[in-house]
Amino acid sequence: MARTIVIAGNWKLNLSVEEGVALAGALAKEAGNDREIVVFPTALSVYPAVQAAAGSKVEVGVQNAYWEVSGAYTGELSPELAKAAGAKWVLIGHSERRQYFGETNETCNQRVQATLRAGLKPMLCIGETLEERESGRLDEILRGQITGGLANLSADDLADLVIAYEPVWAIGTGVVATEEQAQDAHALSRGIVRDLLGDAFADSVRILYGGSVKPDNAAGLLGQEDIDGALVGGASLKADVFSGIINS
């Protein structure tokens, strides 16, 4: 089944509003191929980035969102507020959120459900640490993240889901997974999705690779059977470098 490639940029805690607007505007001008393009700015830059990319194929998302719609939750934002600002996506369960901010498979599931209730598209991040890989726990970790993150949801509910496989040891380290390691983990993840949600869903869900993707390794990774795009951190912060991945 043909799956449209998604190239997503996670800006993390980088770029001022002015810099984010300039980057979103530059990408909007350049994004000319048939790939879907998504950027995840800081929350401050979401609305202006949406304005800067208006009329283009560049979509904007938030890097995290809480599961309550509104109320006394200081410091949080909801998918509904993100949607009102023009966001289309919510990034959920990035390894930095899991590692530094106590995100669990259960809280990821609450965020996925809240994202879908608001009519936004969830991008659920999964991936193992080096220790988990080396101790033979890859299947167990990915299975827990996928089944936990997608609990209580049907294939119909999850029609807009994208999964991002990001081995923790490859994020921001410059150590990219080999094409074979990445393809094997993607095939494993797709198999877990198949067990959970059936053949039709597993064949159509997009699974992105993330972890030190650069213009010079993107084409090889995107050429793998089960890799349907990339979630890019460091290399998404400059228009010419990110465009090199978009056009790879």
Ligand code: PEP
């Ligand atoms: C990420 O933050 O999701 C990521 C993959 O970062 P990097 O591309 O810098 O490894």
